[in-house]
Amino acid sequence: MKITVIGAGVGGMCAAARLAKAGHEVTVYEGSDRVGGKLRTEWIGRYAFDTGPSLLTLPAVYRDFFLKTGKHMGQEMEVVSVNPSFDYRFADGSQVKFANLSRYETLKAITQSFSPQSAAQWDSLMRVAEKMWDISREPFIESELKSPLSLFKRPTFIKDLFAIAPWKSLRQLADEQLTDTRLRFILDRYATYSGSDPRKAPAVLSSIAFVEETFGAWHIKGGLGTMADAIYERCIKHGVTFHLSTPVQEILLTKGKATGVMLANGERVESGAVVSNADASFTYNTLVAGKSYKLKKIRKNLAKSEASLAGFSLLLGLRASDEAPLEHHTILFPEDYDQEFDSIFSAKKPVANPTIYICSPNDAKMVKSENSVGLFVLVNAPVHSKDPQSGWDWSDEKFNSEYANKIIDQIEARGISIRDRLETLTIRTPLQLQESVNAPGGSIYGSSSNGARAAFLRAKNRSPIKGLYCVGGSAHPGGGLPLVGISGELVANAIGERAKRTTK
Ligand SMILES: Cc1cc2nc3c(=O)[nH]c(=O)nc-3n(C[C@H](O)[C@H](O)[C@H](O)COP(=O)(O)OP(=O)(O)OC[C@H]3O[C@@H](n4cnc5c(N)ncnc54)[C@H](O)[C@@H]3O)c2cc1C
Incomplete structure (x- = not known):
């Protein structure tokens, strides 16, 4: 069967590789100019930073993916235990x-x-x-x-x-x-x-x-983004076709069934199934047109779920110092943790004294000289929005730079020197994540798990619209690399079941 995948994030590519391995003709349309979505290792000068995920948990999900689609994960990348976690x-x-x-x-x-x-x-x-x-x-x-x-x-x-x-x-x-x-x-x-x-x-x-x-807590040598490249290679090996810088504008419906997509360049592509790795709210509110009862219900559920928090990050390139090196993952808790959640979810404002996560991978493959240390610093943040009721406007560069400096002050106040050895500082905001991978508001995980019903409000893998499937962090079972990998498998299995039924 011909299958169209919208988006080359981890979920989209995991589903694509499994489907192609099962014999389907799979084409992926990715809006940006690269694969991997939020999973990315970026080089800035002599330093590499994991600007998305920097911690791999439940690696069995990806061991299963690599094993079922070819060589073992361990033959493709160096996965190392992080101790202490x-x-x-x-x-x-x-x-x-x-x-x-x-x-x-x-x-x-x-x-x-x-x-x-x-x-x-x-x-x-x-x-x-x-x-x-x-x-x-x-x-x-x-x-x-x-x-x-x-x-x-x-x-x-x-x-x-x-x-x-x-x-x-x-x-x-x-x-x-x-x-x-x-x-x-x-x-x-x-x-x-x-x-x-x-x-x-x-x-x-x-x-x-x-x-x-x-x-366990795991790292991949060279950066976690290495895994996005390996998943992409797996797709290529099984014959998946990729079109980068090719956003999808609409999911085409014929008699209420998904029958293909229309690209932003106006080209129409027909297929037997459509898998959307775009955020579920974007999929149902923008890509799918129409006012059917089914769509209304899904949109209502999605509107009820609260967006996950976003992240404000600093990519710091430092000269090595005589100080004891940081562990791979360091968390600096503030005195009052609740003000963080009040600030993000109620006031929708950047957190004055946030919990500060510092990732210091101590990985020779992530620096170009021995005398260099790259730190990825992440604090939780409200999503980007021009409407103060919904989020914070992250487009003010002056504010962002002052906020970055306050975070550095707070790190230094905890005895970790930054400024006297700083070589490069790059700021990443929720707005940039929104623009780079079409994540609404720059939310990290799609929808949050706030509330007992959150799991039931999340988009299902098998959409009530026939022929349409949702994969990735905003679909079941949720965000984070392990769950996103599982969603890829669930979608591939659901399409496999349907294909078997229709060929009987
Ligand atoms: C700062 C940060 C830290 C994180 N830390 C961790 C961590 O430590 N551990 C962990 O497990 N997880 C972490 N995560 C979460 C993890 O990155 C995500 O859950 C996961 O990568 C999301 O994968 P996805 O399949 O949902 O796709 P995404 O990465 O959201 O990719 C979706 C893709 O679809 C494309 N797309 C969207 N719309 C269209 C369209 N209309 N047409 C074509 N293409 C389109 C986008 O460009 C993008 O490439 C972190 C995320 C961030 C941002």
Whole structure:
């Protein structure tokens, strides 16, 4: 079957390679001039920066992708464990390093930094999170999302319901399990892995902490963007055709069924199925025209879901110093974490004292001289919008530069020198992400997981419009590399099933 894919992000390319391997004739139209979407390693002078994802979790998703489409992942790229996985530093000067792939070592570190009681509480929390992961992984992550009614019919429904406790927020779980504010901050931060507010995100997001600990935190030598290139090569190997700088303007419908696309240059392309890797709200509000009941319902659901947070980042090229090198992932927590979520989701303003994430890969393939250190600094931010009710206008370069300097001041105040060894500083705003990969408002993960119903409001992989499929961070099961890779597989399987039915 002829299949059109809109967008060469990770989700679009993972679906494309699997579909081409299954024998379909796949063509990808990408609006920008490169593949990979948000997953990107960029060189600026002597430094390479992972300007999108800088942490790979649940690598099994990509091991499966590479294995099913050709050579092992390990034959294509050097995937290395990041230990410690995180160096968490707090405003009161205390610090704890979480070990990679070892609960034992992490509990030892919590005992030494905080107390044995805190370690016991974290261990107990991880047991709760493990239960939630066991229950939720199959119906909510590894399969297409069924209706709430079909979940209701599961024989273990009542037991599972009490274990998952969808009425409980991540914050409420912290209130029950953890007494040390610092551990509560660490748990809260997992809400931001899906761009959400821990006070609204469901407790089941604690399973991300369990998954990170159990399946590890990983880096890819040369930068995570290396994986986008390898996925692209896999597509090429299986005969996928790519057209870069070729935005799609419309998804064509014939008698309510998707039958192809119209490109911005006016060319019409017919196909048996259309896979959209563009943001779901853009797909349904802009690419698909019409006012059918089905479309109205989807648009209503998408309008109800809250955009995930966006990111403001600094790409810092520094000369090496005598200071002890930073760990791969360092988190500088502020004194008050809630002001960050109030600022982003309620006031829609940049955060005065944000949590600061610093990625210092210590990877010789990411610098051109031994005397160089590249730091990728990311703080959470409101989405870009000219309307102050919806977001922050990130087009003011003077403000952006002052804000960048305030962040550098805050990093230096925590004992990490920047200015006296700074060689290059590049700022990236939500507006730039919106313009480069058509991410509405520059939101990092599409829609957030704010609210118990968020998963059900997200676009389904198999659209109610026949012949149309949605893949990527704004579709089921959600954002972040592991889930996006899974969405590629779910879409390829759904089209495979349909193809089998029609050839019978
Ligand atoms: C700063 C940042 C940090 C992140 N950190 C992490 C992390 O550490 N770990 C992690 O797992 N994830 C992280 N993520 C999230 C991760 O990058 C995304 O979830 C994932 O890459 C999204 O993939 P996607 O398939 O949804 O496609 P996207 O990357 O959103 O790509 C969509 C593609 O579609 C194209 N497109 C859109 N509209 C059209 C059109 N009309 N016609 C043609 N083409 C179109 C776009 O140009 C783009 O190339 C981060 C993201 C950002 C921005």
